[in-house]
Amino acid sequence: MLPWNYGLHWTLGTMVFLGAFYTVLVVVATTLVSAVVRSRRSLRAGGADGLRWRSDFHDLAARDRACRHQLTGELECRECPNGFDCRQCDTHRAILEQRPAPEPGARSVEDFGMTFPLDRLYHRGHTWVRRERNGTVTVGLDDLGRVLVGKPDSVDLPRKGHRLRLHATAWRMRKGRAGLSVVSPVAGIVVETGGPDQPWYLKVRPEQADLRHLLEGIEVRPWLAREMERLQRALMAAGAAPQPVDGQATLASLAASCPEECREAVCGAMFLRP
Amino acid sequence: MISEKKPGKICRYGMAIDLDKCTGCGACMIACAVENNVPPANPAATDLTGITWLRVFKVDNGEEYPRKESVYFPMMCQQCGVETPCYLVCPQQAVDVDPSTGIVFQMPERCLGCRYCMAACPYHSRYFNWWDPKWPAGMEKTLNPDVAPRMRGVVEKCNYCHGRWHAARERAAQAGLKDIIPGDYVPACVEACPAGAIEFGDLNDPASAPAQAAKDPNSFRLLATLGTEPKVYYRSKRPWAKRIGDPSQAPGSKETSRG
Amino acid sequence: MDRRFIPTGVARCSTSRFLMWLALWAALLAFGLYSAGLCLVEGLNQTHMNNRFAFGLWIFLDLTVIALGAGAFFTGFLLYILKRKELRGVINSAVVIGLMCYGGAMAVLGVDVGQPLRAWFTFWYPNVHSMLTEVTFCISCYLTVLLIEYLPIVLKNRKLRQVPHFLVFEHELHNLVYVFAGVGTFLSFFHQGSLGGLYGVLRGRPFAFREELGIWPTTFFLFILSAAAVGPSFILLTTWLVQKLARKPLVRPAVFESLGRISGLLLAAYVLLKTVDTIVWLRRTTPRSGFLPAQYYAWKPFGIWLLFVEIALFLVPMAILLIPKLRARTAWLVPAAAMACCGVALNRFVLTIQTLALPTLSFDRFVYYLPSWQETGTFLAVVAAGVLVYSISFRYFVLFPEEREL
Numbered sequence: 001m002l003p004w005n006y007g008l009h010w011t012l013g014t015m016v017f018l019g020a021f022y023t024v025l026v027v028v029a030t031t032l033v034s035a036v037v038r039s040r041r042s043l044r045a046g047g048a049d050g051l052r053w054r055s056d057f058h059d060l061a062a063r064d065r066a067c068r069h070q071l072t073g074e075l076e077c078r079e080c081p082n083g084f085d086c087r088q089c090d091t092h093r094a095i096l097e098q099r100p101a102p103e104p105g106a107r108s109v110e111d112f113g114m115t116f117p118l119d120r121l122y123h124r125g126h127t128w129v130r131r132e133r134n135g136t137v138t139v140g141l142d143d144l145g146r147v148l149v150g151k152p153d154s155v156d157l158p159r160k161g162h163r164l165r166l167h168a169t170a171w172r173m174r175k176g177r178a179g180l181s182v183v184s185p186v187a188g189i190v191v192e193t194g195g196p197d198q199p200w201y202l203k204v205r206p207e208q209a210d211l212r213h214l215l216e217g218i219e220v221r222p223w224l225a226r227e228m229e230r231l232q233r234a235l236m237a238a239g240a241a242p243q244p245v246d247g248q249a250t251l252a253s254l255a256a257s258c259p260e261e262c263r264e265a266v267c268g269a270m271f272l273r274p
Numbered sequence: 275m276i277s278e279k280k281p282g283k284i285c286r287y288g289m290a291i292d293l294d295k296c297t298g299c300g301a302c303m304i305a306c307a308v309e310n311n312v313p314p315a316n317p318a319a320t321d322l323t324g325i326t327w328l329r330v331f332k333v334d335n336g337e338e339y340p341r342k343e344s345v346y347f348p349m350m351c352q353q354c355g356v357e358t359p360c361y362l363v364c365p366q367q368a369v370d371v372d373p374s375t376g377i378v379f380q381m382p383e384r385c386l387g388c389r390y391c392m393a394a395c396p397y398h399s400r401y402f403n404w405w406d407p408k409w410p411a412g413m414e415k416t417l418n419p420d421v422a423p424r425m426r427g428v429v430e431k432c433n434y435c436h437g438r439w440h441a442a443r444e445r446a447a448q449a450g451l452k453d454i455i456p457g458d459y460v461p462a463c464v465e466a467c468p469a470g471a472i473e474f475g476d477l478n479d480p481a482s483a484p485a486q487a488a489k490d491p492n493s494f495r496l497l498a499t500l501g502t503e504p505k506v507y508y509r510s511k512r513p514w515a516k517r518i519g520d521p522s523q524a525p526g527s528k529e530t531s532r533g
Numbered sequence: 534m535d536r537r538f539i540p541t542g543v544a545r546c547s548t549s550r551f552l553m554w555l556a557l558w559a560a561l562l563a564f565g566l567y568s569a570g571l572c573l574v575e576g577l578n579q580t581h582m583n584n585r586f587a588f589g590l591w592i593f594l595d596l597t598v599i600a601l602g603a604g605a606f607f608t609g610f611l612l613y614i615l616k617r618k619e620l621r622g623v624i625n626s627a628v629v630i631g632l633m634c635y636g637g638a639m640a641v642l643g644v645d646v647g648q649p650l651r652a653w654f655t656f657w658y659p660n661v662h663s664m665l666t667e668v669t670f671c672i673s674c675y676l677t678v679l680l681i682e683y684l685p686i687v688l689k690n691r692k693l694r695q696v697p698h699f700l701v702f703e704h705e706l707h708n709l710v711y712v713f714a715g716v717g718t719f720l721s722f723f724h725q726g727s728l729g730g731l732y733g734v735l736r737g738r739p740f741a742f743r744e745e746l747g748i749w750p751t752t753f754f755l756f757i758l759s760a761a762a763v764g765p766s767f768i769l770l771t772t773w774l775v776q777k778l779a780r781k782p783l784v785r786p787a788v789f790e791s792l793g794r795i796s797g798l799l800l801a802a803y804v805l806l807k808t809v810d811t812i813v814w815l816r817r818t819t820p821r822s823g824f825l826p827a828q829y830y831a832w833k834p835f836g837i838w839l840l841f842v843e844i845a846l847f848l849v850p851m852a853i854l855l856i857p858k859l860r861a862r863t864a865w866l867v868p869a870a871a872m873a874c875c876g877v878a879l880n881r882f883v884l885t886i887q888t889l890a891l892p893t894l895s896f897d898r899f900v901y902y903l904p905s906w907q908e909t910g911t912f913l914a915v916v917a918a919g920v921l922v923y924s925i926s927f928r929y930f931v932l933f934p935e936e937r938e939l
Contacts, residue, residue: 001657013661017670024674024716031712032681039701048697051704055694059541061938237542262536269541322583322900333896347896359737365665366654386654387577387647390665392587396737396893402587402647404578426576427647496894499823500736521739521823523895 049168114143121214125183178264234269286376288505290487295471298346305466313407351432352504360391385428435461565914590904604764605631606721613714637915664730671724729756762799766870797854846876
């Protein structure tokens with residue numbers, strides 16, 4: 001195998017054969033090592049969070065990856081190619097330009113026993129973001145998240161001055177045996193912290209003003225309907241009793257039917273990660 | 275080839291076996307086993323799991339009494355000279371063909387026991403150690419110190435008593451000669467045969483018995499059509515015996531026509 | 534109890550039922566390990582192999598299992614190199630099956646050789662003329678590649694994924710998976726072929742010996758082709774079986790259709806080439822070696838019927854899998870796939886067992902061989918280990934990504 005092996009005669013056949021073998025070994029080892037190196041580099045650059053979000057996105061069934069514009073009916077059928085991050089999406093920009101101005105009357109969406117005010121933007125991870133006049137944004141948990149989690153036993157908020165990364169964990173909550181983390185809808189520095197007793201959780205100075213990846217206006221109601229569907233499916237998969245599908249189902253009743261031990265799994269399905 | 279060419283004459287050792295002389299006494303088999311430290315068979319060994327580097331078969335002409343005739347057929351490694359099947363297939367190069375002697379010898383220390391060589395050999399002259407070798411108490415005194423015993427799980431076969439070749443070379447070297455003294459090196463079976471049915475010699479030497487047998491019209495080799503160029507020449511005046519080496523005479527052939 | 538480890542969006546049976554299933558196969562594995570242990574400790578006299586039957590049940594089953602495990606490399610090749618996207622639904626399952634097949638084959642080989650601790654000799658003193666050297670090298674490398682391909686499947690587990698190191702490493706591995714698929718295809722091409730070459734070079738066994746194309750006998754190419762043809766069938770068969778056991782659909786029907794069609798096309802190519810090869814073998818190669826074709830089939834039970842059954846076991850599935858209307862119906866598709874797998878098993882059997890049973894010398898006898906219980910037990914250990922690993926993978930990892938949507 002090695003050139004100095006006693007009695008090993010190097011013919012053309014031997015050289016071709018062992019050459020091929022060593023080449024394969026080198027290719028496999030190099031590939032493996034480069035994967036290790038790249039992953040360490042990515043970890044150091046904080047890529048793990050974005051990867052987690054993208055990985056959760058890929059785990060969704062195809063119908064759950066529908067583009068926000070399919071939800072509103074503006075597009076016939078489109079699967080999101082960007083992991084719900086609409087900031088780079090050309091289709092999103094084009095449609096936004098063509099969208100008519102929002103009606104001034106509507107102030108909030110009320111459905112399934114929840115209220116979703118329209119003065120704020122919504123993240124798919126069930127947090128809302130409201131732009132404040134001083135350039136900061138306020139971040140909170142939306143009604144669906146709030147009812148699903150219930151009253152948390154403990155909340156682990158980030159310190160003031162902590163740097164939030166987009167799609168990283170914004171804050172953690174514990175309820176019973178379930179530990180849940182909330183996905184951060186923005187990237188920025190935490191300026192103030194609130195809590196479950198207050199109407200908001202965090203005030204953040206965002207790194208960029210671009211909040212196009214968040215849902216707004218006419219998108220909220222169809223998104224909510226889809227989320228309720230997903231919740232029903234997640235509950236059934238977790239073994240809850242099936243609920244009547246007749247619009248009378250409220251979020252509260254659904255959440256009540258969720259067995260305690262499945263809370264983590266169900267919340268995980270709704271992007272409130274374990 | 276692994277072996278380096280040694281200085282001296284290039285020999286091609288072969289055998290000439292006269293089937294009309296062999297009485298089937300089996301002295302050659304015993305001499306072989308004693309010379310080469312072949313262990314006694316395990317009590318559970320069968321006809322097909324024992325080790326017999328040299329084995330004498332009884333071959334009939336297929337007729338019934340009173341026309342029935344038999345020959346006794348000593349079989350050992352045929353020392354294939356060309357495209358040696360076992361040498362080509364061993365994954366570890368545990369088989370070596372010595373260019374100075376033409377002997378195909380097995381290195382049990384390197385053998386993995388995969389038995390591919392046994393599948394490759396058409397003459398079934400390779401044997402596997404299915405058991406650990408065990409000699410009854412006291413019998414270890416009969417072991418030949420010049421030959422290494424083999425361990426369980428390796429293949430072994432006739433190597434023309436290679437230990438005797440080494441001994442002959444040493445004696446020649448001590449006498450100051452480059453080549454082995456003719457007649458000084460004979461395998462155990464050749465020495466033991468009371469009828470002189472097995473003869474041994476260098477095929478490159480036209481005067482040797484095997485070289486002359488090669489030219490004899492009554493001689494044949496086993497499975498010569500396979501192209502392995504075996505170096506053992508069998509000789510018989512009986513026409514049916516001359517066809518033993520013919521593959522289409524193998525049992526099951528419709529053309530079996532002995533007698 | 535272990536629900537936290539089960540992937541989201543899929544239902545699995547209760548923990549106690551799963552443990553009972555595992556216990557059953559673990560018992561079989563224990564028995565098998567005992568048999569293998571006997572062979573290792575007492576020696577190969579525990580088997581019914583002998584000096585005429587140097588290869589027996591183990592080699593025959595090893596070859597079959599490696600041919601069936603070809604689905605792993607071939608599906609990888611079709612998906613990552615030829616970009617047949619529909620196979621994404623079965624690639625993970627195929628990798629696990631391949632891993633089990635090759636791992637099992639290596640384990641059995643470790644018991645089959647007389648001196649397993651000398652296995653590294655082949656690497657140290659390789660004989661490049663020997664097909665077995667090529668097999669050893671390629672299979673060792675390929676097993677490594679399969680282990681690397683299995684790693685992302687493991688790392689995507691719900692709990693393991695939460696470790697950022699694993700998450701990111703899995704992502705990077707997945708980006709480079711086409712390299713491993715390519716290397717796997719290259720290695721598989723050679724070792725499937727060399728396994729065929731094992732028999733095709735046996736000049737001393739005219740039943741197995743074949744003409745050469747380049748430096749390889751025709752069996753080299755025929756084995757590659759038959760393995761590639763049957764690999765997708767085996768994946769099809771196992772997927773159907775797992776669906777039946779899990780009692781729910783796991784892949785879209787398009788996947789079955791695709792696997793069946795590919796299998797059928799390759800079977801057609803194989804049948805054509807094998808027919809040509811058989812004719813050349815019977816009419817040219819065999820007479821040249823001094824033997825007669827009639828001698829091959831003169832012994833009971835290996836009569837000429839065996840040749841016809843082998844042909845039928847390839848021809849019939851080929852016909853079924855090439856007709857779209859039949860292929861679309863499970864009642865035809867699955868038996869066709871099973872027949873193709875049996876055909877490959879019979880082909881390997883004939884070349885291993887029949888080759889060694891047939892006499893070569895005129896005073897040889899025809900030899901019978903039946904495996905001992907230790908040999909059978911050792912192989913059952915491989916089957917049991919395979920089922921155990923597959924069951925655990927099915928429960929805790931995502932083997933069928935499309936399951937969630939069905």
